[in-house]
Structures are given as C-alpha cells and as structure tokens.
Amino acid sequence: MGRWEPDARGRLATAALELYSERGYEQTTVAEIAKRAGLTERTFFRHYADKREVLFAGSGDLQELFVRAVAGAAESVAPVDALAAGLDAVSEVFVDRREYARQRHAVITANAELRERELIKLATLSAALAETLRRRGVAEPAASLAAEAGVAVFKIGFERWIAASEEREMSQLMRESLNELKAVTMGGEVASPRISEGSHPVL
Amino acid sequence: MGRWEPDARGRLATAALELYSERGYEQTTVAEIAKRAGLTERTFFRHYADKREVLFAGSGDLQELFVRAVAGAAESVAPVDALAAGLDAVSEVFVDRREYARQRHAVITANAELRERELIKLATLSAALAETLRRRGVAEPAASLAAEAGVAVFKIGFERWIAASEEREMSQLMRESLNELKAVTMGGEVASPRISEGSHPVL
DSSP states (O other), rough: OOOTTTHHHHHHHHHHHHHHHHTTTOOOOOOHHHHHTTTTTHHHHHHHHSHHHHHHTTHHHHHHHHHHHHHHHHHTTTTHHHHHHHHHHHHHTTTTHHHHHHHHHHHTTOOOOHHHHHHHHHHHHHHHHHHHHTTOOTTHHHHHHHHHHHHHHHHHHHHHHTSSSSSOOHHHHHHHHHHHHHHHHHOOOOSSOOOOOOOOOOO | THHHSHHHHHHHHHHHHOOOOOOOTTOHHHHHHHHHHTOOOOHHHHOOOTTTTTTTHHHHHHHHHHHHHHHHHHHTTTTTHHHHHHHHHHHHHTTTTTHHHHHHHHHHHHHHHHHHHHHHHHHHHHHHHHHHHHHTTOOTHHHHHHHHHHHHHHHHHHHHHHHHOOSHHHHHHHHHHHHHHHHHSSSSSOOOOOOOSSOOOOO
C-alpha cells in the first residue's frame, strides 16, 4: 500500500462492515464502500476481488495459523492436543476483535450466500487439518474425525465467544468447549446392535 | 402417482443419476432425464422442482428419521448413545443402496454447487439434532457439540461405507467411526494455557 492511502485495506473492511450492518449486504455497493472509506472504487478492487471477499479475506490466514500450530505441536502430542494448540493459536488473533467478529457474524447469518461461504470455509479448514494430522502419522478415519471435532469446537467456541453478554477470552471458551466435547463423547458406550425403539428391521 | 406411471419418481431419479454420471450434472437437461425415463417433462416437474432436487429429495426424510430415533431413545440414555441410535436408524435405510450412494457421491463431488448444497444439508441436520438434544434436556454447548460430533461420524462413516472396496455394513462402520471419535477425543488432556511451540504472546 502506498503511504498516500494509509491502511486502505483496513479502512475498506471497516466501511464495508458498517454498511453491511446498516443497510444489509445485498443493498451495499462497492462504490458506497469506497466512498465511506474515503477511497476510490479502483483502490477497492486493488485490495478485494468483490464485496464478499471483504468478509472472507482473513480465512486463508486463519487456516494457515491453525494448521501451522497443529503441525508444530511436539511429536509426542496426541491429535486432540495438537488441535488444542491450533485453537489456542487462533484465539490469540481474535483478542480485541470481538466487536468486529460479532458484527461480521450478524451480517453473515442474515444472508444465505454468505452462510454457504462460511460453511465452505469450515469444510476447507477441516480438510486441511485432516491432512496435517495425517502428516503427523495419524491414520484414517481418526485424522478426519479429529479434524471434524476440532472444527466443531472452533465453531461452537466461536459462537459462545461472540454471544451478547460473553466476556471471557476466546482461548478459555475453546478449552471449555473441547472439554465439553470430550465429556459428551464419553457419555456412554455405543449400543450394539441398536437401541432405537422405533426402528424397523433391516430391509 | 397414477398407475399409468408406475414408480415415475424412482425412474426419474435413476435416469437422472445415470445421465449426471455419464455426461456431467451441468450438461444434463430435464428434457433428457424425462426422455431417458420414458416420461414427459411435465411429469418430471410434478415430482421434482428442478434437476438438483433429484439428488437431495431424500434429505428431509433422512433428517426426520435421524431426529426421530434420537428423540425416541430411552430417557436414561446419554446424548452420544441417542445419537448412536440415530446413526443405526439411518444406516438401515441405506442397506442395498450402496451403488446408488456411490454414484450420487461422485456426481456431487464433481460439482461445486452440489458440494455446497451437501454442506448445507449437513449443517441443517446438525442444527436439528442439537434442537432434539436440547429437548431431551441436554444443555448448551454440550447439545451443539454432540450434534456436530454425530454429524461428523455420519459424514466420515458414510464416506468409508461408499469407498471402492468397502463391503462392511454401514451400521458397523458408523459404530466404528463413533468409537474412533471417542478414542481420538480422549487422546490426551487439553493443554493449559497452550502447548504450541511457535505461538506468539497475546497481542
């Protein structure tokens, strides 16, 4: 970025989120975002491909950070603890960004296309974490299941962190959510062959 | 369905999947599906809203079956065992449908729009299961985490079941996947405050 546009990228992101919150995502144009940020449309397109990308530009960095922390955990560490290290690393990035995250989440929740994009983001993260665990020597299906569990903890922990009255740190909520998942998963033995009362015989 | 069109719905579904597999989903038209099934376009639209719906028409039934089994599990049963009952109930429906499921999965994997739709289906299932668990008295975040875990097991167990050389029953693979998830989740204690080597101090 040239010094004639100090933090253009950040100003555009802030302006975009303000407008999405005020008027709705669909109703906001790139021209309006640029104007609110005191910049030109041309500058907008130098930083973002389109108005959706403003909301998802950080996804790649987030995934890289998560993956790097999992990959970098000590070799002796179990998959679930490597994932916990990833959750910790990600939590640090969000310190001081709760209000932004709340607004972003509200915008995404209100729009079907954005909700889909968010689901894709999480599915992509899960695939990347599974690959990272396989490289750590974790076999399938354990690697994919652990990755899905890690993403579930991230998703639920994140939603708790942005809840209206929540003030605890993200890292704490992630750790609590992971412990909750352990507790609920251990809740009982898998029934064999089945315990459903309404089930019908095999066709 | 009138008797002059015996199993029109099933014939359309079979014809659609054949064509999607042969020519690709995008390249196939409703007219071609109807023709292959020996029916008219009008009949197609009496059964399906569009060509995508042919692939997802069963999603609602699947979710209802899963939810009903979870809701119907004995009150004393832990959330994870209620989910196991749901996985068992769902597995019964897929008996004798492995080849169809394999073809459907291949078609969906090859198309971004269909992959998104599949993600939405799973997210909707997760939300419905969480709601069902809350009605069983499970508190948050345990209900949402357990639901996400149940969907993860369903997803991974399903992928194992349709793998090329796999011959074991779906119910067995679901049970194994659930046990794998338990094992991998229990793999160690959650580190506190963090174990990542490359992590940087809180900003």
